[in-house]
Amino acid sequence: MTMSHLIACNNLSKTYRLGDIDVEALRGINLAIQPGEFIAIMGSSGSGKSTLMNILGCLDVPTAGSYCLNGRDIAHAEPDELAEIRSRTIGFVFQNFSLIPKTSALENVQLPLFYQGLSLREQRSRAQSALARVGLANREHHYPTQLSGGQQQRVAIARALVSAPSLLLADEPTGNLDTQSSQEIMDIFQSLNHTDGLTILVVTHEIDIAAYASRQIQMRDGCILSDQTSIGMGMRVS
Amino acid sequence: MGSFFVLTVFTAFRFLNRNRLRSGLTTVGIIIGVGSVIAMVSIGEGAKFAIQAQVASMGTNMILILPGATSVGGVRGGSGGAVTLTVNDALDLQKKVPTLHETGWAKRDVMQIVYGNQNVNVPVNGISPTYLTIRDWSFTSGGPFTEGEMETTSRVALLGQTVVDNLFVPGEDPVGKMIRIRNVPFRIIGVLAPKGQSPTGNDQDDIIFIPFTTAERRVLGTQFLGSVGALFASTERPEDLPAAVEDIQRVLRDRHRLQPDQPDDFTIRTQVDIGKVQEGTGETLTIMMFSVASISLLVGGIGIMNILLVSVTERTREIGIRMAVGAKRRHILIQFLAEAMTLSMVGGLLGVGFGILGAQATTIVAGWPTIISFEAIMVAFLFSAAVGLIFGIYPANKAARLNPIDALRYE
Ligand SMILES: Nc1ncnc2c1ncn2[C@@H]1O[C@H](COP(=O)(O)OP(=O)(O)OP(=O)(O)O)[C@@H](O)[C@H]1O
Ligand SMILES: [Mg+2]
Numbered sequence: 001m002t003m004s005h006l007i008a009c010n011n012l013s014k015t016y017r018l019g020d021i022d023v024e025a026l027r028g029i030n031l032a033i034q035p036g037e038f039i040a041i042m043g044s045s046g047s048g049k050s051t052l053m054n055i056l057g058c059l060d061v062p063t064a065g066s067y068c069l070n071g072r073d074i075a076h077a078e079p080d081e082l083a084e085i086r087s088r089t090i091g092f093v094f095q096n097f098s099l100i101p102k103t104s105a106l107e108n109v110q111l112p113l114f115y116q117g118l119s120l121r122e123q124r125s126r127a128q129s130a131l132a133r134v135g136l137a138n139r140e141h142h143y144p145t146q147l148s149g150g151q152q153q154r155v156a157i158a159r160a161l162v163s164a165p166s167l168l169l170a171d172e173p174t175g176n177l178d179t180q181s182s183q184e185i186m187d188i189f190q191s192l193n194h195t196d197g198l199t200i201l202v203v204t205h206e207i208d209i210a211a212y213a214s215r216q217i218q219m220r221d222g223c224i225l226s227d228q229t230s231i232g233m234g235m236r237v238s
Numbered sequence: 239m240g241s242f243f244v245l246t247v248f249t250a251f252r253f254l255n256r257n258r259l260r261s262g263l264t265t266v267g268i269i270i271g272v273g274s275v276i277a278m279v280s281i282g283e284g285a286k287f288a289i290q291a292q293v294a295s296m297g298t299n300m301i302l303i304l305p306g307a308t309s310v311g312g313v314r315g316g317s318g319g320a321v322t323l324t325v326n327d328a329l330d331l332q333k334k335v336p337t338l339h340e341t342g343w344a345k346r347d348v349m350q351i352v353y354g355n356q357n358v359n360v361p362v363n364g365i366s367p368t369y370l371t372i373r374d375w376s377f378t379s380g381g382p383f384t385e386g387e388m389e390t391t392s393r394v395a396l397l398g399q400t401v402v403d404n405l406f407v408p409g410e411d412p413v414g415k416m417i418r419i420r421n422v423p424f425r426i427i428g429v430l431a432p433k434g435q436s437p438t439g440n441d442q443d444d445i446i447f448i449p450f451t452t453a454e455r456r457v458l459g460t461q462f463l464g465s466v467g468a469l470f471a472s473t474e475r476p477e478d479l480p481a482a483v484e485d486i487q488r489v490l491r492d493r494h495r496l497q498p499d500q501p502d503d504f505t506i507r508t509q510v511d512i513g514k515v516q517e518g519t520g521e522t523l524t525i526m527m528f529s530v531a532s533i534s535l536l537v538g539g540i541g542i543m544n545i546l547l548v549s550v551t552e553r554t555r556e557i558g559i560r561m562a563v564g565a566k567r568r569h570i571l572i573q574f575l576a577e578a579m580t581l582s583m584v585g586g587l588l589g590v591g592f593g594i595l596g597a598q599a600t601t602i603v604a605g606w607p608t609i610i611s612f613e614a615i616m617v618a619f620l621f622s623a624a625v626g627l628i629f630g631i632y633p634a635n636k637a638a639r640l641n642p643i644d645a646l647r648y649e
Binding site for chain 2: 054060080083084092098100101112117
């Protein structure tokens with residue numbers, strides 16, 4: 001492991017205990033990710049993709065093995081330390097949009113900055129530019145219920161971007177979207193990766209979504225089955 | 239961090255406003271608790287003030303000495319029996335007790351009073367010249383007896399306001415008019431300023447004063463000259479009262495030749511004793527009221543805790559999202575505490591409002607005096623805030639301890 005890795009996982013395991021049965025969701029994952037990579041994680045249902053993403057995103061901790069983010073081992077970090085890391089270095093996008101209900105798009109996007117303790121003025125201006133970045137400058141005061149699925153997901157992306165993270169994690173971000181909206185979302189990801197050099201991990205079931213990424217990881221039964229880096233960046237079909 | 243608190247409180251208000259009916263019902267307990275504290279303290283303070291005013295109206299620093307011993311139950315035995323106090327006792331006390339400012343004496347009986355074709359029964363008091371100053375009586379017209387009138391057993395009288403109201407038509411000046419007390423004609427030389435009710439509920443203005451000597455020789459009659467119904471004394475300062483009471487007891491026991499094993503054949507009372515009885519009943523009432531109020535606050539607090547637990551469950555996913563974007567445990571904790579305290583403090587404010595209205599309604603409807611106490615308002619309000627804090631801790635802590643991934647997955 002060199003310091004240039006953004007992510008370095010060594011023999012990472014996660015076991016859930018359900019009554020008397022142990023469910024091994026991850027079994028000895030070894031993974032190294034450099035800054036600026038755009039990675040798609042694929043695999044059948046139950047293969048452990050979400051479990052891996054949650055651990056990489058510091059929402060959960062592994063049962064065994066080590067996880068270094070930016071050279072720091074966080075397998076044994078305290079809840080508040082994990083919160084701090086999530087706040088500063090990680091942006092999350094979920095399949096079900098996960099916006100706070102009855103709260104405007106702008107306020108949803110402000111939320112990470114609110115917890116960083118920034119002034120209201122700065123929260124506002126940064127949230128506004130993040131919304132502009134995803135093409136929703138004119139939807140600031142809409143509630144989630146007043147937005148389409150694609151628009152809600154773009155608000156969620158703006159919220160993930162607003163704290164200028166070094167890692168963007170998206171767990172099936174297009175899972176609930178039509179093809180048109182899915183492409184818009186993936187175009188935004190690609191632009192963030194190309195122009196800002198943001199490291200992005202996307203979990204997906206769809207080949208054409210995975211094709212946006214420069215590296216594809218296949219998972220099965222909690223293990224990495226294959227890990228390919230595509231030569232050239234333009235495998236998209238459209 | 240400042241903006242964090244402002245926005246948290248703002249968010250709390252918005253959330254509670256969104257669930258207006260639920261929030262309103264939750265605060266009812268706090269409103270009743272705080273409202274009753276404010277109303278009750280106002281009524282209590284008003285009553286206390288009225289009692290103090292009445293006690294003061296009887297004359298400050300006054301000592302009352304009655305014939306007869308005090309029995310165990312506090313009831314005077316032998317009253318009206320053997321006459322044990324005399325004018326000479328009073329004169330001797332004045333000489334031997336240095337802390338005494340003045341001493342006086344009086345005897346009384348209810349007599350029939352006739353003016354024109356009117357007649358009423360009124361307590362007639364034969365009094366020493368010093369009596370009026372000891373009891374703090376003043377005049378609305380006319381003035382007190384002169385020393386000469388006292389010595390010469392003159393037939394002159396001072397009337398209380400109630401007697402004047404009963405015998406004379408409004409606007410008529412009684413001074414100079416003649417009345418008959420038990421058929422003896424008396425000239426009215428003064429009308430006394432009203433004092434209102436005594437702490438024990440008697441009308442202090444239903445009274446007639448005549449010189450002591452006149453009373454004992456011409457109207458009331460006597461077992462022997464110089465026997466009195468009661469002695470009165472006053473000290474210069476209230477602090478002197480305890481010492482004066484002790485000295486009076488010693489001098490009187492000595493004068494009455496009582497052996498050490500014999501009980502006092504007289505009873506000494508001060509304004510402090512009289513006021514205490516009244517305030518004692520006030521305190522019982524206050525304690526009762528405070529228990530009612532604290533039960534309502536407790537019930538209100540449990541209501542807040544309950545509604546917050548519901549809210550935490552309902553918003554588990556929201557808590558998960560907040561944690562995913564970087565909220566620490568304390569952020570979540572503060573958010574829910576802010577909601578609990580906003581609820582209880584809004585309830586507290588409404589309670590203060592209703593309490594003040596209740597106190598004023600009591601004054602208007604029942605005619606009881608009330609005093610709105612600023613301290614009570616502050617204490618009640620702080621209490622309501624504390625109730626929110628205390629009963630908010632458990633649900634807020636429950637929310638803050640959620641595991642982010644479990645919260646996000648919560649259905
Ligand atoms: N909280 C949990 N408790 C018990 N078992 C769990 C829990 N979460 C996940 N699992 C199990 O861990 C394994 C991996 O689950 P995971 O959600 O990571 O799969 P996935 O690859 O994301 O699947 P999908 O494509 O359907 O989202 C599954 O067998 C699942 O049943
Ligand atoms: Mg999954």
